[in-house]
Amino acid sequence: MGVFMLRWRTFLCDLLYNQALGEVEYYTYAIEFQKTGLPLVHMGLGIKRGSQLTCGKNIDAVISAEMPDPIKEPVLFDLVKHLMIHDPCNTSTPKRCHRPDPNDPTRKRCRFFFPKHYSETTIIDEGEIQ
Numbered sequence: 001m002g003v004f005m006l007r008w009r010t011f012l013c014d015l016l017y018n019q020a021l022g023e024v025e026y027y028t029y030a031i032e033f034q035k036t037g038l039p040l041v042h043m044g045l046g047i048k049r050g051s052q053l054t055c056g057k058n059i060d061a062v063i064s065a066e067m068p069d070p071i072k073e074p075v076l077f078d079l080v081k082h083l084m085i086h087d088p089c090n091t092s093t094p095k096r097c098h099r100p101d102p103n104d105p106t107r108k109r110c111r112f113f114f115p116k117h118y119s120e121t122t123i124i125d126e127g128e129i130q
């Protein structure tokens, strides 16, 4: 919990005071603990109009995600692989994430919409920024 809280406070400071995503108008958050005992933060964040990151290039400059190096950090790599990644998800084998497809109730689809297309950069669809 100590390392988590240290990282969380640093992240919150980057958002609120360093304005990493723009000038914050409001925020709220809740910390919960998963069955594995790992903490998880749910956060709502409002960025002031005119202060938002409006293009993928600007977003990619402050937000990224990558897998740990499996050679240098094998334990962390395995944790991320097993706890943070959605398994290959096709509808030929039953999975807990499968739900009836509303467009075709005879078929099932992943409720998280996997598989998703991989993209090297962030793409903002028309109308996403409000």
Ligand SMILES: [Zn+2]
Pocket (backbone or CB within 6 Å): 086, 089, 095, 097, 098, 110, 111, 112, 113, 114
């Ligand atoms: Zn799925």
